Amino acid sequence: MAKQYETVIGLEVHVELATKTKIFCGCSTAFGGAPNTHTCPVCTGMPGSLPVLNKQVVNYAVAVGLATNCTITQYCKFDRKNYFYPDNPQNYQISQLYLPICRNGHVDIETAAGKKSVGIHEIHMEEDAGKLIHDEWEDCSLVDYNRSGVPLIEIVSEPDMRSAEEVIAYLEKLRMIIQYLGASDCKLNEGSMRADVNLSVREVGAEEFGTRTEMKNLNSFRAITHAIEGERERQIDLLEAGQQVVQETRRWDDAKEYSYAMRSKEDAQDYRYFPDPDLVPVYISDEWLAQIRESQPEFREEKMERYKKEFDIPEYDIGIITDSKHMADLFEETVAICNQPKKVSNWLMGETLRLLKEKSMDPEDIIFSPENLAKLIHLVDSKAVNSTVAKEVFEVMFAENIDPEKYVEEKGLNTVNDEGALRKTIEEVIQANPQSVEDYRNGKEKAIGFLVGQTMKAMKGKADPASVNRILKELL
Amino acid sequence: MDILEYSAVELSAAIKDGKVTASEAMEAVLARIDEKEKDINAYVTIDREQALKAAAAVQGKIERGELTGSLAGVPVAIKDNMCTEGMLTTCSSKILENFVPTFSAEAVINLEKEGAVIIGKTNMDEFAMGSTTETSAYGVTRNPWNTAHVPGGSSGGSAAAVAAGECFFALGSDTGGSIRQPASFCGVVGLKPTYGTVSRYGLIAYGSSLDQIGPLTKNVSDCAAVLELIASHDTKDSTSVKREDTDFTSALAADVKGMKIGIPKDYFGEGLDAEVRDAVLAAAKVLEEKGAVVEEFDLSLVEYAIPTYYTIAAAEASSNLERFDGVKYGYRTMEYDGLHNMYKKTRSEGFGAEVKRRIMLGSFVLSSGYYDAYYLKALKVKAMINKAFDEAFAKYDLILGPVAPTTAPRLGESLSDPLKMYLGDIYTISVNLAGLPGISLPCGKDSKGLPIGLQLIADRFQEKKLIQTAYTYEKIRGDFKTEE
Numbered sequence: 001m002a003k004q005y006e007t008v009i010g011l012e013v014h015v016e017l018a019t020k021t022k023i024f025c026g027c028s029t030a031f032g033g034a035p036n037t038h039t040c041p042v043c044t045g046m047p048g049s050l051p052v053l054n055k056q057v058v059n060y061a062v063a064v065g066l067a068t069n070c071t072i073t074q075y076c077k078f079d080r081k082n083y084f085y086p087d088n089p090q091n092y093q094i095s096q097l098y099l100p101i102c103r104n105g106h107v108d109i110e111t112a113a114g115k116k117s118v119g120i121h122e123i124h125m126e127e128d129a130g131k132l133i134h135d136e137w138e139d140c141s142l143v144d145y146n147r148s149g150v151p152l153i154e155i156v157s158e159p160d161m162r163s164a165e166e167v168i169a170y171l172e173k174l175r176m177i178i179q180y181l182g183a184s185d186c187k188l189n190e191g192s193m194r195a196d197v198n199l200s201v202r203e204v205g206a207e208e209f210g211t212r213t214e215m216k217n218l219n220s221f222r223a224i225t226h227a228i229e230g231e232r233e234r235q236i237d238l239l240e241a242g243q244q245v246v247q248e249t250r251r252w253d254d255a256k257e258y259s260y261a262m263r264s265k266e267d268a269q270d271y272r273y274f275p276d277p278d279l280v281p282v283y284i285s286d287e288w289l290a291q292i293r294e295s296q297p298e299f300r301e302e303k304m305e306r307y308k309k310e311f312d313i314p315e316y317d318i319g320i321i322t323d324s325k326h327m328a329d330l331f332e333e334t335v336a337i338c339n340q341p342k343k344v345s346n347w348l349m350g351e352t353l354r355l356l357k358e359k360s361m362d363p364e365d366i367i368f369s370p371e372n373l374a375k376l377i378h379l380v381d382s383k384a385v386n387s388t389v390a391k392e393v394f395e396v397m398f399a400e401n402i403d404p405e406k407y408v409e410e411k412g413l414n415t416v417n418d419e420g421a422l423r424k425t426i427e428e429v430i431q432a433n434p435q436s437v438e439d440y441r442n443g444k445e446k447a448i449g450f451l452v453g454q455t456m457k458a459m460k461g462k463a464d465p466a467s468v469n470r471i472l473k474e475l476l
Numbered sequence: 477m478d479i480l481e482y483s484a485v486e487l488s489a490a491i492k493d494g495k496v497t498a499s500e501a502m503e504a505v506l507a508r509i510d511e512k513e514k515d516i517n518a519y520v521t522i523d524r525e526q527a528l529k530a531a532a533a534v535q536g537k538i539e540r541g542e543l544t545g546s547l548a549g550v551p552v553a554i555k556d557n558m559c560t561e562g563m564l565t566t567c568s569s570k571i572l573e574n575f576v577p578t579f580s581a582e583a584v585i586n587l588e589k590e591g592a593v594i595i596g597k598t599n600m601d602e603f604a605m606g607s608t609t610e611t612s613a614y615g616v617t618r619n620p621w622n623t624a625h626v627p628g629g630s631s632g633g634s635a636a637a638v639a640a641g642e643c644f645f646a647l648g649s650d651t652g653g654s655i656r657q658p659a660s661f662c663g664v665v666g667l668k669p670t671y672g673t674v675s676r677y678g679l680i681a682y683g684s685s686l687d688q689i690g691p692l693t694k695n696v697s698d699c700a701a702v703l704e705l706i707a708s709h710d711t712k713d714s715t716s717v718k719r720e721d722t723d724f725t726s727a728l729a730a731d732v733k734g735m736k737i738g739i740p741k742d743y744f745g746e747g748l749d750a751e752v753r754d755a756v757l758a759a760a761k762v763l764e765e766k767g768a769v770v771e772e773f774d775l776s777l778v779e780y781a782i783p784t785y786y787t788i789a790a791a792e793a794s795s796n797l798e799r800f801d802g803v804k805y806g807y808r809t810m811e812y813d814g815l816h817n818m819y820k821k822t823r824s825e826g827f828g829a830e831v832k833r834r835i836m837l838g839s840f841v842l843s844s845g846y847y848d849a850y851y852l853k854a855l856k857v858k859a860m861i862n863k864a865f866d867e868a869f870a871k872y873d874l875i876l877g878p879v880a881p882t883t884a885p886r887l888g889e890s891l892s893d894p895l896k897m898y899l900g901d902i903y904t905i906s907v908n909l910a911g912l913p914g915i916s917l918p919c920g921k922d923s924k925g926l927p928i929g930l931q932l933i934a935d936r937f938q939e940k941k942l943i944q945t946a947y948t949y950e951k952i953r954g955d956f957k958t959e960e
Contacts, residue, residue, distance in 0.1 A: 053714065
C-alpha cells in the first residue's frame with residue numbers, strides 16, 4: 001500500500017505598516033512617487049546619519065501582538081542583520097532577532113477540517129529595503145530607495161498548518177485582524193502583505209519533521225495554494241524515489257506555476273546579527289501597554305454578534321459586510337445617519353459588490369461617503385428619484401463620490417410628479433400604440449409593460465413607475 | 477600681540493572689542509598654515525576662499541551685534557570624520573576620496589551657529605582606526621614638537637593643528653582615546669565628554685557605542701567654552717542625552733579643596749615609561765598641595781579593557797563600514813565583473829590595512845558560533861568594568877593617571893606591531909567602555925622635549941569636576957607653550 005503523507009507548513013508573513021512616515025526617519029511611506037523622492041540621508045544610508053524609531057510602529061506591532069494573543073516583550077531591542085545588496089543602503093537591515101516585540105501567540109481558524117489554533121512564534125519589527133530596477137536597454141541596475149525604511153512587521157507562525165486551505169484561512173484571519181486595527185491594508189498583489197511558505201512532508205504518524213524548503217514570491221492566495229500543492233508533490237516524489245529533500249529557498253514563478261531553487265542551506269549567509277548600537281532599547285511601560293490595549297477596536301467576531309442583535313439583516317449579509325473593516329465602517333456610519341440598516345445593506349450587497357467585481361476592486365477601495373449613500377437612500381424613499389435613476393446616480397457616486405442630491409438637481413433627474421403632464425404623455429402613448437392597447441384590452445396583461453416602457457422613455461426615465469401604472473390602467 | 481598668541485576665547489573677545497577682525501584672524505591662521513603645513517600635514521582639506529568669505533560674514537554679524545557667543549569669529553579645524561555640508565569629508569580614506577556630504581554634523585552646526593569659522597578638515601587615522609595618524613590615505617601628520625614623531629591618533633591632525641597654531645581650536649572624536657592621546661602627544665588640552673553629551677549625528681561612525689565628539693584646545697578655558705557650545709540634546713541621535721548642566725565654563729574656578737582623587741595602582745605598573753610616571757605623579761602632588769585628597773586604590777580589570785574594546789569596537793565597525801560599497805557614493809573600482817566582484821575590488825582597493833584588519837576581526841567576533849564566546853563575553857566584561865568604575869566613583873570625585881604609557885613614538889615605529897600599538901590605548905580605553913568623561917592636559921616634557929599628558933577621569937556627567945581640577949592645575953603649572 002502506498003505511504004500516506006502529511007504536509008507540515010509554517011508561514012513567515014511580512015506586513016507593511018500603515019504609518020505616515022518611515023520607521024527610522026521622517027520620510028513619507030506613500031506608495032508610488034518618482035524614484036528616490038521619498039528619501040533622506042537616513043533611509044539612503046548616508047555616512048553620519050542615524051536612525052530614530054517611529055513610535056507608531058511600536059503601537060501597531062503591539063496592537064497586532066495583542067490581537068493575536070502574544071506576550072509583549074516590554075523591553076525589546078533592535079538588531080542589525082548584515083548582508084550586502086544594493087537595495088539595502090547600509091548593507092545591514094535593522095530588524096529584531098534576540099528580543100522580538102511579541103512572542104508565543106496564536107490565532108484560531110476554521111476550515112472544512114474543523115477548528116484549530118495556529119501558533120505564532122514571534123512578531124518582530126524591521127525596515128523594508130529599496131527596489132532594484134534592471135535597465136535591459138542600458139544593461140545596468142538602478143535603485144529606488146522610496147521603499148527603504150518603510151516599516152514592516154514579520155509574523156512567524158509555528159509549523160501548525162497541514163493544508164493550503166488552513167494556510168489561506170490563517171492568512172485571511174491575519175489580514176482581517178490587521179485591517180481591523182488599521183495597521184495595514186494587507187494587499188498581497190501590491191506587496192503590503194507577503195507570505196513565505198516553509199513546507200515539509202512526513203509520513204502520517206511520524207514524530208519528526210521532514211526537511212523543509214522555503215518558498216518566496218507568492219503574490220496571491222491562488223499562487224500560495226498552487227505552490228503548496230506543487231511543493232508537496234515534489235517532495236513526496238523525491239522521497240518515493242528514495243531521494244532526499246534539500247533544505248533550500250525556492251522562488252515561485254507565477255506564470256509557469258513552478259518553483260525553482262534560489263539558494264541552498266550551504267549558501268546561507270551568516271547575518272552576524274548584533275544589537276544596533278545606534279538605537280536605544282524600547283521599553284514599553286505598563287501604562288503604554290494598557291493604552292494600546294484600551295484602544296483596540298471591535299474585531300470581526302464581536303462585530304458580527306452585535307450586528308445580529310442590532311440590525312435586522314441576513315446573517316449572510318453580515319458576513320460579507322464585516323469581511324472588510326472599511327465596508328463595516330461604511331455600513332455603520334450610513335445607518336447612523338439614515339437609520340435604515342436593511343436599505344444600506346441592500347446597496348452594499350447589491351450595487352456595491354456588483355461594481356467592485358466589475359472593476360476588480362477591493363472593498364477597501366470604496367470611496368463614496370456614508371453621507372452620500374444616506375442621501376441617495378433618502379432620495380429614493382421620498383420618491384424624488386425612481387430606482388432606475390437611483391442606480392445610475394449610484395454608479396457616478398461610486399466612481400466619484402458625488403453628492404447625489406446636487407447631482408440629481410443639476411442633471412434634472414427628479415421624478416416628475418406633475419400628474420397633469422404625466423397624464424398628457426400617457427394619453428399620447430396610448431394614441432400612438434393602438435395595437436398594444438388592443439392587446440391589453442383583449443386580456444394580454446403583459447402588453448401594459450410595453451406601454452409603461454414607452455411612457456418612461458418619453459419621460460426620459462424621470463417618472464415614478466407606480467404612478468405610470470396607475471394612470472395607464474385608469475385610462476385603459 | 478600676535479593674533480596667533482590668543483587663545484580661542486581671548487581671540488573672540490578681541491574681535492568683539494574691535495581690536496582685531498575675524499578676517500584678520502583667518503588670514504593669520506592661513507599664513508601660519510602656509511608656513512607649517514608642508515612639515516606637519518595636519519589638514520586633508522583647506523577651503524581658503526570659503527573660510528575667508530565666512531570670516532567676513534561673521535565679522536559683519538559681530539559688528540551688528542547678531543553674534544555674541546564666546547567663540548564668535550574664531551577659526552576652527554574639524555576632524556575629517558564629521559560631515560560638513562558642501563565640503564569634502566574623507567575619513568582620511570581612499571574609499572571616501574570624493575565624498576561631499578549634503579548635511580553638516582550637529583556639533584559642526586552648533587559651532588557655526590555661534591560664529592566659529594571652519595578652516596578645513598583635519599587628517600586622522602583612516603576611519604579613526606589607529607593611534608598615530610599614520611593610517612591616513614592622505615599622508616602622515618607629524619608632531620609639531622618634533623616632526624620625526626607622530627602626533628598620536630586618531631585625531632592627530634586636530635591635535636597637531638592646535639599645537640602648531642594652524643587653528644585656534646579643533647574638534648576631534650574619541651572612541652578609545654582618539655582625542656586624549658593625541659592631545660597628550662601634542663601638548664594641548666583634549667576632552668572626551670560623557671557618552672551622549674555631544675550629538676553623533678553627522679559623525680561617520682567607527683564604534684557607535686563608544687564614539688564621542690570633543691574639543692582639542694590650547695587651554696582648559698577654551699576647552700570648557702567649546703564643550704559648552706557643542707553639547708546639545710539632539711532628537712536625531714537616539715543616544716543623545718538631555719542635560720541641564722552644560723554651563724561648563726561656570727566650573728572654571730581654581731579650587732580643588734576637598735576634591736577626592738584616586739590614583740589606580742594598576743595604571744602605574746609595567747610598561748609605563750618612568751618619565752611619564754614621574755611627571756603624572758608630580759602633577760598629583762601639585763593638586764594634593766592645593767588641598768585635594770589624593771590616594772592610591774585598585775581599579776582592577778584594567779588588563780581586560782583592551783581585548784574588550786577591540787572586540788566591541790571592531791564588531792560595530794565591521795557593520796558600520798558596510799555601507800562603503802561603491803554603489804552610492806565614494807570610490808568605486810574601475811573595472812569589475814558583476815556585483816560581488818565590484819564590492820570586493822572596491823573595498824579591497826578603498827580601505828587600508830588597519831581598517832581591513834578591524835573589519836575582519838569584527839566580522840569574526842560576530843559570526844555564528846563565535847558571537848557568544850567573543851562579542852557577548854566582551855559585553856559582559858564591559859558591564860564589569862562599568863561596575864568597577866561605579867565603585868571607584870563612590871569613593872572618589874576623580875581618577876588621575878597617565879594618558880598613554882609613553883610620549884609620542886617616532887614615525888613608523890608603531891604600525892609594524894599592531895598589538896603593541898593597541899596596548900598603548902590601555903589608560904584611555906576603559907573610559908569609553910564605561911561612557912565616562914576624561915580630559916588630557918600637558919603636565920611636563922620628557923628628556924627628548926616631547927609633551928607628557930595628565931589624564932583626569934570623572935563619573936558620568938561630572939565634566940565640571942574635570943574642568944575645575946584641570947583649570948586649577950593649569951593655573952599652577954603656568955603656560956605650556958606650543959613650541960620651544
